[in-house]
Amino acid sequence: MPMMPGENPQHLAVWADNVSFAYGDVKALQGLKLQVPRGISFGLLGPNGAGKTTLIRILAGLLRPQNGSIQVLGESSARKVAQLIGYMPQVPALYAELSALENVDFFARLYGLSNRRQRAQRVEEALRFVDLWERRNAPTLKLSGGMKQRVSLACAIVHQPPLLVLDEPTVGLDPELRVTFWDHFHSMTREGITLIISSHTMDDAAHCDRLAFLRSGRVIAEGSPQELREATGNLEASLEDAFLYFVRQGVSGDVA
Amino acid sequence: MSLSRAVAIARRIIRQFTRDRRTLAFIIIVPLVVMTLVGLSFPEEAVLDYVAPALMATLAMFFVFILTGVSFLRERAQGTMERLMASPVSRLEIALGYLLGFFLFAAAQALIILLFTILVLGVHYQGALWQIFVFQLIITVGALNLGMFVSTYARNEFQVVQFIPLILAPQVFLCGVIWPVEQMPNYLQAISKVLPLTYAVDGLRGIMLDGSTLVGVGLDLGVLLAFAAAMTVLGAVALRRGAPA
Ligand SMILES: Nc1ncnc2c1ncn2[C@@H]1O[C@H](COP(=O)(O)OP(=O)(O)O)[C@@H](O)[C@H]1O
Ligand SMILES: [Mg+2]
Numbered sequence: 001m002p003m004m005p006g007e008n009p010q011h012l013a014v015w016a017d018n019v020s021f022a023y024g025d026v027k028a029l030q031g032l033k034l035q036v037p038r039g040i041s042f043g044l045l046g047p048n049g050a051g052k053t054t055l056i057r058i059l060a061g062l063l064r065p066q067n068g069s070i071q072v073l074g075e076s077s078a079r080k081v082a083q084l085i086g087y088m089p090q091v092p093a094l095y096a097e098l099s100a101l102e103n104v105d106f107f108a109r110l111y112g113l114s115n116r117r118q119r120a121q122r123v124e125e126a127l128r129f130v131d132l133w134e135r136r137n138a139p140t141l142k143l144s145g146g147m148k149q150r151v152s153l154a155c156a157i158v159h160q161p162p163l164l165v166l167d168e169p170t171v172g173l174d175p176e177l178r179v180t181f182w183d184h185f186h187s188m189t190r191e192g193i194t195l196i197i198s199s200h201t202m203d204d205a206a207h208c209d210r211l212a213f214l215r216s217g218r219v220i221a222e223g224s225p226q227e228l229r230e231a232t233g234n235l236e237a238s239l240e241d242a243f244l245y246f247v248r249q250g251v252s253g254d255v256a
Numbered sequence: 257m258s259l260s261r262a263v264a265i266a267r268r269i270i271r272q273f274t275r276d277r278r279t280l281a282f283i284i285i286v287p288l289v290v291m292t293l294v295g296l297s298f299p300e301e302a303v304l305d306y307v308a309p310a311l312m313a314t315l316a317m318f319f320v321f322i323l324t325g326v327s328f329l330r331e332r333a334q335g336t337m338e339r340l341m342a343s344p345v346s347r348l349e350i351a352l353g354y355l356l357g358f359f360l361f362a363a364a365q366a367l368i369i370l371l372f373t374i375l376v377l378g379v380h381y382q383g384a385l386w387q388i389f390v391f392q393l394i395i396t397v398g399a400l401n402l403g404m405f406v407s408t409y410a411r412n413e414f415q416v417v418q419f420i421p422l423i424l425a426p427q428v429f430l431c432g433v434i435w436p437v438e439q440m441p442n443y444l445q446a447i448s449k450v451l452p453l454t455y456a457v458d459g460l461r462g463i464m465l466d467g468s469t470l471v472g473v474g475l476d477l478g479v480l481l482a483f484a485a486a487m488t489v490l491g492a493v494a495l496r497r498g499a500p501a
Binding site for chain 1: 260276344
């Protein structure tokens with residue numbers, strides 16, 4: 001395989017080599033290899049238990065790989081670049097007593113937006129982005145699950161990081177909002193922002209520039225949605241078909 | 257180290273507590289109820305005068321320990337602590353932020369206990385009132401950080417509550433709250449020397465009964481300050497444990 005210039009870890013958003021992580025006896029990641037170029041939307045696709053959340057928590061600097069090495073934005077410690085990462089956990093971690101606005105404002109302060117006017121503007125932008133500006137003063141407690149999910153996304157983007165790591169951001173969204181979200185995500189990648197998005201629905205997968213299929217803590221295939229479908233040898237194949245094809249193949253391969 | 261991040265965390269905690277009316281009411285009412293019971297059960301003035309400083313120290317520690325222990329644990333259960341750890345905030349900033357945020361409520365409780373003891377129970381005291389209060393605040397800071405530290409070892413609220421008999425009960429029996437330390441066997445006296453409540457009780461009695469000043473009880477004060485500082489550092493270090501394995 002030819003060595004692409006993008007394979008220099010410094011130039012990648014994420015470079016992971018042989019990464020393993022276990023919770024006690026439970027192996028969540030097993031020798032995972034991954035390279036995510038900058039400025040694209042990259043999907044981590046896989047069923048429940050595939051290891052998506054574990055990988056994302058490593059990318060967010062919350063866990064350290066027990067084996068192998070990882071670089072995020074060219075740094076081997078994600079904590080060093082915490083300021084440059086926007087993290088959205090799988091389950092919204094919000095302060096129930098505070099309003100949507102207060103939650104987003106809190107994270108804006110944590111990420112160093114100390115100028116009052118600039119912060120107010122960023123907070124408004126983030127809340128408008130997730131279409132919650134009208135509900136900004138409602139206590140988070142009173143918001144629906146999907147709305148909490150959106151507040152959580154607003155908290156992740158408020159400091160306008162160059163890398164977003166989103167754990168199942170579209171879960172609990174109605175189809176209309178899902179489309180809006182993807183419109184926003186596409187406009188972000190056009191601005192050069194890297195998005196890493198985990199999902200278990202192929203509907204999200206189709207929107208991504210590139211995908212990694214995850215299963216049992218390994219990447220079983222990687223490529224653009226088009227490449228992954230074509231690799232099955234069936235022109236009609238859907239991404240579901242492609243996933244099953246690679247599961248049956250049981251080999252780890254790069255189709256690109 | 258950025259103070260503005262610690263302040264942001266403190267502001268958030270204060271806001272959360274003030275929104276939660278029921279919890280706020282408990283913070284104020286519970287010390288009042290307990291102190292009333294104490295007052296009713298000690299008919300003899302001289303005894304009450306002797307016991308009151310020890311009770312003030314113990315209760316301040318007890319309430320604050322529960323308040324911070326449970327709040328901290330809730331943050332970890334809800335995932336907000338992990339979310340915080342993914343941000344550029346350092347562990348020391350987090351510990352400091354919590355210290356600042358909880359301090360307001362802990363100080364309010366300490367003040368309620370103090371005023372009730374003096375105004376309603378009519379306990380006699382020698383030293384300056386403000387010095388009694390300052391000393392109580394120092395006790396509070398130590399207890400606050402102890403609550404934070406201990407809660408990182410608990411997996412749920414039930415376990416935090418179980419730490420109470422483990423950590424507070426021995427102190428009540430060994431630190432001169434009920435009977436003077438000097439009357440205990442030597443090995444128990446030795447143990448009492450390493451328990452913070454010993455210094456809290458001794459110092460508060462010094463000010464209230466003997467009319468000492470903060471400088472006069474400087475040794476007690478110093479030990480309590482060292483304890484508070486040690487707990488802040490330990491709490492910050494132990495925060496890692498907070499993130500689910
Ligand atoms: N905190 C944890 N303790 C023990 N096992 C865990 C924990 N979190 C995840 N696991 C296990 O690790 C594996 C991968 O989980 P996860 O990364 O959450 O996958 P996904 O996000 O793809 O559903 C699963 O088998 C899961 O049960
Ligand atoms: Mg998951």
